Amino acid sequence: MIRRTPTVDLATTIGSLRLPNPVCTASGTAGHGDELARHLDPAGLGAVVVKSLHAGPWPGNPAPRVHATPAGMLNSVGLQGPGVEAWLEHDLPPLVATGARVVASIWGRTVEEFAAAASLLADAPPEVVAVEVNASCPNLEDRRNLFAHSTTATGEVVDAARAAGRPLWAKLSPNTPELPEMAGAASGAGAEAVTVANTLLGMVIDVEARRPLLGAGRGGLSGPAIRPVAVRAVFDVHAAHPGLPIIGVGGIANGEDAVQFLLAGATAVQVGTATFADPAAPARVLADLAGWCDRHGVREVAELVGAAHVVQGSADREESG
């Protein structure tokens, strides 16, 4: 049984939401319901973010859908899910019964589909404490460019999600140099926080078959391989929008990884790919984080948030090459 260090105040504030600690699951890596409850206490996490839901059932992509890569994995699961109504009826109740705070993630191919998914969440129980708007999926009306690669589309999907009547987190893409602008657009449209970030676009080729290896061809890269990219993304968004809460995600596998994200400016973190190797990873990261704070004389985890920005210009000198 993993025990938390009691002397550290781990509470964090994300917009209007107060969480008992900053460690959450990452969408798509913890199931739709209480799947992780056999391995950890979901109520002990900051929140459980479930896999992105479309308004209706969605089959996802053809197999193979996942492939191990150096220090990470490539996936093309393709947002398979039961749809919001079936989720509310079948998957959510056992998760709520664990005492967890639940964040519902939604996606769509059009702004209208985001609005439909959000409307269906309007009557969800109060344990659904926020909605994460997965803006990092293809926009059918913009030649399949990601919503989160356009300030206009990012603002539109966030605005559409207001129908859920809950605090909104916008899940952004690391695949654009304009990530801070996307964060600004999400905030301007009503998002209380931004989740930074989704997977990096990637591909693996099967050299014997001479074809892309994943069934869908293209995929998303996650795990420790992307951590420096995600830390920098959080750092840049915090620098541009110091008052905007950020949930940092990308390659977090232990407490020190989480500390990096907090120092870069995140007020909370999510653990994703690490959960596939160790289903208790989010709880372990939380215990690690508390232990790290204790060893370093940190009494409140909130004092770490953005602390890497204090020395002005120190991070502005580096670039590759």
Ligand SMILES: Cc1cc2nc3c(=O)[nH]c(=O)nc-3n(C[C@H](O)[C@H](O)[C@H](O)COP(=O)(O)O)c2cc1C
């Ligand atoms: C198999 C798999 C499925 C995912 N599904 C979703 C999803 O449904 N919605 C979403 O917003 N992100 C999804 N993600 C992205 C993760 O939530 C996270 O942003 C990303 O993997 C980076 O974090 P990590 O390196 O800790 O996994 C998925 C990631 C993986 C590996």
